[in-house]
Amino acid sequence: KNEVEQSPQNLTAQEGEFITINCSYSVGISALHWLQQHPGGGIVSLFMLSSGKKKHGRLIATINIQEKHSSLHITASHPRDSAVYICAGGGSQGNLIFGKGTKLSVKP
Amino acid sequence: ETGVTQSPTHLIKTRGQQVTLRCSSQSGHNTVSWYQQALGQGPQFIFQYYREEENGRGNFPPRFSGLQFPNYSSELNVNALELDDSALYLCASTWDRDTEAFFGQGTRLTVV
Numbered sequence: 001k002n003e004v005e006q007s008p009q010n011l012t013a014q015e016g017e018f019i020t021i022n023c024s025y026s027v028g029i030s031a032l033h034w035l036q037q038h039p040g041g042g043i044v045s046l047f048m049l050s051s052g053k054k055k056h057g058r059l060i061a062t063i064n065i066q067e068k069h070s071s072l073h074i075t076a077s078h079p080r081d082s083a084v085y086i087c088a089g090g091g092s093q094g095n096l097i098f099g100k101g102t103k104l105s106v107k108p
Numbered sequence: 109e110t111g112v113t114q115s116p117t118h119l120i121k122t123r124g125q126q127v128t129l130r131c132s133s134q135s136g137h138n139t140v141s142w143y144q145q146a147l148g149q150g151p152q153f154i155f156q157y158y159r160e161e162e163n164g165r166g167n168f169p170p171r172f173s174g175l176q177f178p179n180y181s182s183e184l185n186v187n188a189l190e191l192d193d194s195a196l197y198l199c200a201s202t203w204d205r206d207t208e209a210f211f212g213q214g215t216r217l218t219v220v
Binding site: 033035040041042043044045048086091093094095096097098099100101 | 139141143145149150151152153156163164165166196198200207208209211212213214
């Protein structure tokens with residue numbers, strides 16, 4: 001069964017802190033997506049990974065294929081980073097299998 | 109701005125009614141997937157269309173059906189609405205499998 005588990009469920013940080021969100025996935029997941037969802041519902045794709053590491057601004061995503069684990073890091077966090085961060089695996093039907101999300105709140 | 113638009117943004121329907129939700133994908137994106145997101149949960153896969161054919165389906169009953177059109181737009185139809193159908197419905201378009209997904213803003217459906 002394809003599954004995606006992420007942790008923590010909730011995360012509160014002070015502005016400027018380094019943040020890590022973790023994601024584990026099961027066999028059968030082909031590519032790993034990191035997504036951001038703001039209140040109101042819209043989802044934005046941050047990264048899609050099948051190996052290695054990607055960086056965009058203050059966001060870094062890594063994936064370890066052997067361990068079936070991925071991490072999303074946010075450096076120098078800011079209140080505008082507050083959102084729900086979701087990892088999702090590319091399933092066998094071409095769909096995305098979503099984790100339950102990590103609700104991040106960055107306090108000024 | 110993802111280039112994917114959904115309409116309407118909000119909708120209230122009565123139990124037993126039928127509803128049609130619409131999604132306009134990015135030009136050139138052959139694949140569109142629909143997801144249901146209940147409050148506080150992650151999105152759940154409803155079905156996917158590729159070049160106007162259903163290409164995969166999640167654990168949803170037949171009263172959830174869809175269409176994809178040649179102009180990269182698609183529809184999600186739900187018949188015989190139930191209270192538990194109240195959720196945010198998201199569409200996501202991709203150029204191909206395992207490529208970056210572009211999401212619409214979602215349609216929030218409330219069934220009363």
